Amino acid sequence: MTFGERLSAVFADRGQLCVGIDPHESLLVEWGLAGATGARDFGLRVVEAAAGRAGIVKPQVAFYERFGAAGISALEEVLAAARAAGLLVIADAKRGDIGSTMAGYAAAWTGEGPLAADAVTVSPYLGSASLAETNTTARAAGAGLFLLAATSNPEAAELQTARTASGATVAATIVERVREWNTGETLGSTGVVIGATVDLDALGLDRESLVGVPILAPGFGAQGARYADVRDLFGPATGGVLLSASRSILAAGPVDIASAIATQAAEVAEAVAA
């Protein structure tokens, strides 16, 4: 099965909530945990709580990498547990490099090694076409990519609204490339990252053009976007949105996180169906 087909099945079975696994230093402290072992225990608890209540988890690699090899080893355990629990795993790594080097990252995150995930986020600063080979490699492994398109941080507009020679914005150019790669798929195997707090119109992004494109949308909860607004934000493309929340779920703490996930998954289901 392709990544797009697997994502469709997860949406149908478990809904569109994506639970971030972000062992930020302040959250580790709140949870009474510390170090690489703490980040491992944090991730394993989120996986356990998500299993059966949500379909998708998104570990943020930076919060493991900060502990070096010990942190990456912890992440390997979290990824293995998530796969074993039947969760779809998106490694939020935002890697991006030239072809031969990017093959190293593709091998790491979409291959068969200990960091293998169902999909990985990638950064197109070197041009969306520079990721073509990575995209092919990922698809051959039944995995997916999410290309950064429009991010929610205020400093992003300068670059992401810049106009390419064709007159389109950088963000729109990336969506166009992804659509090309998804030709013939109902729900594509290549997605984009679009923050849930961005102004799609200011970015030159047409909602119709996003139909059938998996949209990883961080920014729900603590960053200010509300699940109830998802249809206003994405319109006809809402069916492909992964509504991603991290801090608003993780702040529930290790005891209450399972009920927080169940509650938010229900809110997401209601918002998407509205």
Next chain:
Amino acid sequence: MTFGERLSAVFADRGQLCVGIDPHESLLVEWGLAGATGARDFGLRVVEAAAGRAGIVKPQVAFYERFGAAGISALEEVLAAARAAGLLVIADAKRGDIGSTMAGYAAAWTGEGPLAADAVTVSPYLGSASLAETNTTARAAGAGLFLLAATSNPEAAELQTARTASGATVAATIVERVREWNTGETLGSTGVVIGATVDLDALGLDRESLVGVPILAPGFGAQGARYADVRDLFGPATGGVLLSASRSILAAGPVDIASAIATQAAEVAEAVAA
């Protein structure tokens, strides 16, 4: 000392050659090595050969990350050996994320952990200003950043020549941001990555504006740029260029690599002085 001051000292003592440590799969095979242990031995041999013959090494993180935690552990050993040998180390990681997440990467690569390097490459897809806090963190640790500006791959032009609202190209906007951060420094502590095979004029990059900016310039050797052309390429900014070569040095194999580094360091010194 600031990173800029340390880089100046290395340039004066050891010259401007930067030796890439890229344990690409095909090179590992040529060297008779395999796996994470092979990537470690490869890196340790390059460090040993570079010590006393060049001043700067640049391990490519992707080629270690592909082995997961075992690869990152190998990289930790290579980084420690390079520091112990008195080499200036640039981790070629091209990380880039929003502020709170980027703090995790800054902690990993410019902090005091096992992956600490003298500088790290970062990707500005989220806007150059999104890296301001990372830049401050790195400087506080005496470390440097190199922001991707103009890369040598053919697919890069679409995004990197796009025009921001101010009318400048994306690449020029990033150089401008770096200049701002380097205010008051003779050789800045924040640098840019500009491929040695790019057309600076087509990218809207003014050579005068690059004076005093450390320029990490991959593309020498196997990718086609020649050391002898460095003054034609970078003009008055040549004194800040790190002439980076990987495959053309590494292909010498484990026995001949020391003499290859010595020869190329001499060629670089001659080209820079010309």
